[in-house]
Amino acid sequence: MDSVQARCDGRYRRWGSRLLLLGVFLPLRDWRLTLLGGLGAWSLARVPPPARVSRAHLSGIVLGALEAIIAVDEAQRITLFNAGAERIFGYSAAEALGQPLQVLIPPAFRERHRSLVQAFAASERMAQDMGPRRDVPGLRKNGEVFFAEASVVKSFERRSRWLTVVLRDVTERRHAEAALRHSEEFFRTSFENAPIGMALVDLGGAFLQVNASFCALVGYTRRELLRTRTFQELTHPDDLEAELRQIRRLLGGEVTRYQLEKRYLHARGHEVPAQLTCSLVHDSQGQPLYFVGHVEDISERKRLERAWRLLADAGPRLSDSLEPRATLTTVTGLAVPDLADVCVVEVLGEDGRVVLRDGRAASEARSRRMGEWFAQRAREPARRGRLTDEVLRTGQPVLRAELADGALEAVADDGPHLELLRHWAPHALLAVPLRARGRIEGVMLFLLTERGRRYGPGELALAEELAHRAALALANAFLHERSEQAIHSRDEVLRVVAHDLRAPLQVIALGVERLRRDAALPAAGRGVLDMLRRSVARAHRLIEDLLDVARMEAGRLSMARTPRDTAPLLREVAELHRALALERSIQLTVEPVAEAAWILADGERVLQIFSNLLGNALKFTPAGGHVRVRAEPEDATMVRFAVSDTGLGIAKEDMPRLFEPFWQARRGDKQGAGLGLSIVRGLVQAHGGRLWVESAPGQGSTFFFTLPRVAPAGSHPPGSRPAP
Secondary structure (H helix, E strand, O other), X not given: OHHHHHHHOOHHHHHHHHHOOOOOEEEEOOEEEXXXXXXXEEEEEEOOHHHOOOHHHHHHHHHOOOOEEEXXXXXXXXXXXXXXXXXXXXXXXXXXXXXXXHHHOOHHHHHHHHHHHHHHHHOOOOEEEOOOOOOXXXXXXXXXXXXXXXXXXXXXXXXXXXXXXXXXXXXXXXHHHHHHHHHHHHHHHHHHHOOOEEEEEEOOOEEEEEOHHHHHHHOOOHHHHHHHOEHHHHEOHHHHHHXXXXXXXXXXXXXXXXEEEXXXXXXXXXXXXXXEEEEEEEOOOOOEEEEEEEEEEOHHHHHHHHHHHHHHHHHHHHOOOOOHHHHHHHHHHHHOOXXXXXXXXXXXOOXXXXXXXXXEEOOHHHHHHHHHHHHHHOOOOOOOOHHHHHHHHHOOOEEEOOOOOOHHHHHOOOHHHHHHHHHHOOOEEEEEEEEEOOEEEEEEEEEEOOOOOOOOHHHHHHHHHHHHHHHHHHHHHHHHHHHHHHHHHHHHHHHHHHHHHHHHHHHHHHHXXXXXXXXXXXXXXXXXXXXXXXXXXXXXXXXXXXXXXXXXXXXXXXXXXXXXXXXXXXXXXXXXXXXXXXXXXXXEEEOOOOOOOXXXXXXXXXXXXXXXXXXXXXXXXXXXXXXXXXXXXXXXXEEEEEEEEOOOOOOHHHHHHOOOOOOOOOOOOOOOOOOHHHHHHHHHHHOOOOEEEEEOOOOOEEEEEEEEEEOOOOOOOOOOOOOO
């Protein structure tokens, strides 16, 4: 029996532990082999006949087993069919007993199954798995094919021999395994093909698994990441501590995940901004296993945010000054450091030569050295490098993401410039034209000297937009400069004209007055003298109007504001214009002020406002018409004045240009220079008020204006002060 035990060693252990049998009794003459599958043990011993286990007891164990236990004779007919077999195959024991074993096998497998059983029966092996490499197919009563784990054992007693087959239905296990495979394949595919970077990282920071997107984001191969790198090594040093704090919170159970923006260090040396979402995977006991990280490259988003901030800041800063050199300094300040480490701007004159140049560097030392170089070049003829000439000639930008050997020679103007560029050691450049209103105003050069930054299409588009705005600002600055020069020239002409005209006009005025005192002068001569006197006064008024317009445009209009009572001011206005109204047969009415209203104003300038408005009203109101002047408080801060007439009114299309200098609605009537209403607007605005008109053809016009209101002198509450 020792040889039997040797043959059974290993096979019975493996078969017993897999099938979880409660027990199988195999009679071998006076020996019995008991398999305790659940414990994975077996025993072979001589049992005296009186101590034999009753067959009824053994039958109960076999028939009640959960697994299917089927015994067949040498003809492969079923001689034992337990309850487990009934449950699995769907046949009752009565239906199965005596049937060939083939009824439980699918037709396609029957012949092969028969040959396997016959081969086993003829062999010396006592037991074996029926499907050593795969499960055995079975056929249920309802025709359903299923798969099972199956083992077969030989049994002998005297001259009889039979086989006992033990099966376990693994259909559900197969479904679970298929679902698991599907789930694993789904995870693998999703992990590998995810559009964002994904990584599994152990608790120490080493990478367990990474997908292709993460490799592309950081520039390392999968092999390099899994063997030699940790997430700490790929994290920017300034961002590492913040992430470690989040990891400690995650491991401590304070949060289930964390999300933060961080910078990864690319294999080529530049920084990659990313949005990281990290969670922790635990085992069945709740112990942490590894981290799962989802990493989204936000370089484009950061670039757009940076571009938006830069362009949003460019508008107000470029409009702060209309001086060309200050504008140029603003332009370079916008470019550094957001878009470049060094920026140089060259502006061309009408002849195509460089008339203005400025630069900025990220470091103070480089900016100082550049300024010294510009100062030296100011005493030399302006020159341009080949690359600058190319941009100016073609109007197309130039992008050099990597500067090859000899590239700086094309940028440099001359030897000293080349030496300066080599000292900066740039590794990338952009050159874009300054184009405004169809003309190239100059060129902007952007250089990158610090590693970790790159130029690409996005940076090129941003540089072109900044250059376009800078070109418009510079063009406006030059236009403003020329305008200022023209205004200065005009003011000089006006000053000279006013000075040179006043002297002869004064001589004429004195001569007229001397002649008027001559008693022997005939009446016709006096009429001529009156006409000359009015002409001299008109010339004086025209000179003052021109000077007032110039002062307003230059912001040098003098004002002497004091508190003034409205009622006596209106009476003075009426007295000054009553003679002209009588001469034209027009009724002039000053309505009494409803309540006391004091204004803070320059009295002479207010009389000038009324003089222009009443002069126009009396001029454009026909004889028999009516002109009214009134004033009333508009609110606690303003007094509203109005001058109304019953004249022809103003056409709707003329209203927008009514207050423009030198503009006149009636082209055939050349009375005056068209400056009166423009001066009125300037005087009202200088007081802090506003001016408007309401009119319609055939219904007359009403001009309104407001002036600041103040309390009368001596009526201020204690502790308060009069308005300045």
